[in-house]
Amino acid sequence: MSSKKIGILGASGYTGADAVRLLARHPNAEIVALTANTHAGKSMGDVFPHFFMLDLPKLVEWEKVDWSKLDAVFCGLPHGTTQEIIAAVLKANPKIKVLDMSADFRLRDKSTYAQWYGHEHRALELQGEAVYGLTEFYREKITSARLVACPGCYPTAALLALVPLAKAKLIDVDDIVIDAKSGVTGAGRGLKQNTLFSEAGEGLSPYSVGTHRHAPEIEQEIGVAAGSAVTINFTPHLIPMARGELCTSYVKLNGATPDDLRSALEQAYANEPFVHVARKGVLPQTQNVRGSNYVQIGVVADRIKNRAIVISTLDNLVKGSAGQAIQNMNLMFGLPETAGLEQIALFP
Ligand SMILES: NC(=O)C1=CN([C@@H]2O[C@H](COP(=O)(O)OP(=O)(O)OC[C@H]3O[C@@H](n4cnc5c(N)ncnc54)[C@H](OP(=O)(O)O)[C@@H]3O)[C@@H](O)[C@H]2O)C=CC1
Numbered sequence: 001m002s003s004k005k006i007g008i009l010g011a012s013g014y015t016g017a018d019a020v021r022l023l024a025r026h027p028n029a030e031i032v033a034l035t036a037n038t039h040a041g042k043s044m045g046d047v048f049p050h051f052f053m054l055d056l057p058k059l060v061e062w063e064k065v066d067w068s069k070l071d072a073v074f075c076g077l078p079h080g081t082t083q084e085i086i087a088a089v090l091k092a093n094p095k096i097k098v099l100d101m102s103a104d105f106r107l108r109d110k111s112t113y114a115q116w117y118g119h120e121h122r123a124l125e126l127q128g129e130a131v132y133g134l135t136e137f138y139r140e141k142i143t144s145a146r147l148v149a150c151p152g153c154y155p156t157a158a159l160l161a162l163v164p165l166a167k168a169k170l171i172d173v174d175d176i177v178i179d180a181k182s183g184v185t186g187a188g189r190g191l192k193q194n195t196l197f198s199e200a201g202e203g204l205s206p207y208s209v210g211t212h213r214h215a216p217e218i219e220q221e222i223g224v225a226a227g228s229a230v231t232i233n234f235t236p237h238l239i240p241m242a243r244g245e246l247c248t249s250y251v252k253l254n255g256a257t258p259d260d261l262r263s264a265l266e267q268a269y270a271n272e273p274f275v276h277v278a279r280k281g282v283l284p285q286t287q288n289v290r291g292s293n294y295v296q297i298g299v300v301a302d303r304i305k306n307r308a309i310v311i312s313t314l315d316n317l318v319k320g321s322a323g324q325a326i327q328n329m330n331l332m333f334g335l336p337e338t339a340g341l342e343q344i345a346l347f348p
């Protein structure tokens with residue numbers, strides 16, 4: 001099959017750069033356009049010196065790209081800025097496949113979007129068209145989609161652990177506590193006080209406690225699995241490492257045992273190339289998936305009767321964004337789902 005011509009919006013950011021890293025070695029992809037905002041006009045090698053071996057297009061403003069010549073666009077722009085840019089790209093080329101890594105098209109309910117993002121959605125028709133890009137649960141819809149809203153890094157980690165359990169009614173969906181930790185690349189490459197080495201390097205900080213915008217996204221999808229609206233508890237933390245994410249979910253059992261939970265997860269992911277259920281006694285850790293598109297999930301019995309702890313881990317820049325987006329692109333183009341994504345974790 002000939003190579004697909006790919007553009008990356010926000011290529012000077014972390015998710016955009018990981019999309020470049022993976023697509024540069026993808027057997028069916030050719031990177032033909034890279035965009036930036038403040039870094040427009042620079043070469044990719046100036047912005048990311050680790051790409052010294054690649055011959056990449058220069059970073060340009062998104063308006064300067066001829067979108068009609070592209071097959072797919074990856075979008076790594078800040079949430080809120082994405083919707084109008086994607087609408088313009090699709091107007092220029094209605095056939096282009098869009099893999100959005102931002103939050104702009106993930107929430108289906110327009111009032112929930114307005115409530116959590118502070119403004120009315122500015123591309124409502126596209127919001128209605130977008131398919132939620134959690135590959136393992138929306139494969140069929142993704143295959144025929146034009147616009148895929150790839151889930152956030154925290155929702156991907158939490159949902160892969162919890163959706164099969166909610167679907168099988170093994171847990172009480174009204175009693176879920178998700179305690180999540182993310183490396184600092186989760187906050188993007190822009191300068192921010194809380195990600196300075198001096199403030200993030202030697203501490204563990206909770207943030208957006210009880211108010212994080214990923215809570216409604218997680219609730220939306222657990223609600224779909226359970227068949228009823230749910231409210232979850234979600235607390236994210238910033239942890240002193242560059243990449244990686246770990247979610248510890250505390251659940252109440254619905255007459256099931258922790259072994260039943262593990263069996264349900266094993267069954268759900270038996271044929272999945274990237275989701276691995278750890279055997280009893282093995283605890284997932286971020287080092288097992290760092291730099292890879294894999295997810296590791298483990299189940300442990302709680303000392304409290306009728307409760308269990310489900311631990312899931314992924315790399316926020318791979319399965320948590322660019323990797324999952326490429327997995328979805330592979331489906332949309334009828335390519336092997338694992339193409340370009342079979343790297344093993346960089347351990348230690
Ligand atoms: N980091 C992560 O782990 C994850 C991030 N996401 C989401 O993906 C998106 C990208 O995240 P990330 O890569 O970390 O972000 P970064 O801050 O690292 O990069 C943002 C990119 O967007 C460009 N940009 C910023 N503002 C504008 C604008 N107004 N118009 C055009 N381009 C603009 C920047 O250009 P320049 O640098 O030139 O100014 C840069 O290329 C976000 O929506 C984020 O929430 C999703 C999952 C995981």
Ligand SMILES: CC(=O)N[C@@H](CCC(=O)OP(=O)(O)O)C(=O)O
Pocket residue numbers: 079101102103151152153154182183184185186187188214236238
């Ligand atoms: C550590 C950190 O700051 N993480 C980001 C989540 C990154 C992400 O997935 O955000 P999107 O929903 O925009 O894609 C945050 O908490 O906002």
